[in-house]
Amino acid sequence: MNQSLADMRRDYTRDGLSEQQAPAEPLSLFQQWFADAVKTEQAPVEPNAMTFATVDSEGRPHCRILLLKGLDERGFTFFTNYLSAKGEQLASQPFGAMTFFWPSLERQVRIEGRVEKVTPAESDAYYQVRPLGSRLGAWASPQSQVIRDREQLAELLAKTEARFQDQEPSCPEHWGGYRLLPERIEFWQGRSSRLHDRLNYRLEDGAWVRERLAP
Numbered sequence: 001m002n003q004s005l006a007d008m009r010r011d012y013t014r015d016g017l018s019e020q021q022a023p024a025e026p027l028s029l030f031q032q033w034f035a036d037a038v039k040t041e042q043a044p045v046e047p048n049a050m051t052f053a054t055v056d057s058e059g060r061p062h063c064r065i066l067l068l069k070g071l072d073e074r075g076f077t078f079f080t081n082y083l084s085a086k087g088e089q090l091a092s093q094p095f096g097a098m099t100f101f102w103p104s105l106e107r108q109v110r111i112e113g114r115v116e117k118v119t120p121a122e123s124d125a126y127y128q129v130r131p132l133g134s135r136l137g138a139w140a141s142p143q144s145q146v147i148r149d150r151e152q153l154a155e156l157l158a159k160t161e162a163r164f165q166d167q168e169p170s171c172p173e174h175w176g177g178y179r180l181l182p183e184r185i186e187f188w189q190g191r192s193s194r195l196h197d198r199l200n201y202r203l204e205d206g207a208w209v210r211e212r213l214a215p
Contacts, residue, residue, distance in 0.1 A: 012106040012190025017197035025208045026185040026201040027073065030109060033187070034071075037102040045104075052078070053097040054089040062089060068098075069126060075181045076111060077118060079126055081143035083174045090115050096180050106190035113183040123176030136160050138175045186213070
């Protein structure tokens with residue numbers, strides 16, 4: 001097993017990333033790379049899937065896969081249950097890190113910064129465009145809590161369906177969006193012999209500073 005893992009390697013030769021290709025600020029480059037991922041990544045890969053990391057009150061890290069659901073000049077938005085484990089961690093330590101990996105393009109993007117809740121109006125607007133099953137699930141699932149078995153979850157969903165049988169479900173107060181306000185964004189382009197290109201943007205006194213990092 002260990003030997004087979006040691007032998008697993010891939011040489012990255014698809015592309016490079018030079019300073020001449022990179023703008024002075026990172027969001028437009030992310031939008032360009034994301035558009036490339038949407039065109040290139042093959043199903044069932046979701047190009048907006050990311051690893052999202054948080055830290056709890058004891059300094060222990062936690063990560064999971066989430067889906068990016070919004071991007072503008074303010075930052076990167078995702079939605080979840082505010083009472084979940086990640087919600088509790090963000091209430092205690094309001095910082096997070098995102099990692100996007102697009103293997104077909106041999107690209108990775110790392111984003112770090114402070115995390116804040118979006119407005120209730122923004123949460124409601126996104127909630128209303130979700131499929132009905134997902135809207136009901138936001139009410140039914142006590143996310144991150146221990147439950148007896150799958151049947152208990154089915155029972156909770158049945159009760160929720162009965163509750164909203166004659167009305168559209170509204171956005172729960174315990175569910176909504178977070179926005180990561182980027183302070184650091186690193187673009188990684190795989191290169192041959194592990195000599196990868198890494199361009200890092202960090203926010204300093206309100207302006208983006210771009211620098212190259214050794215691989």
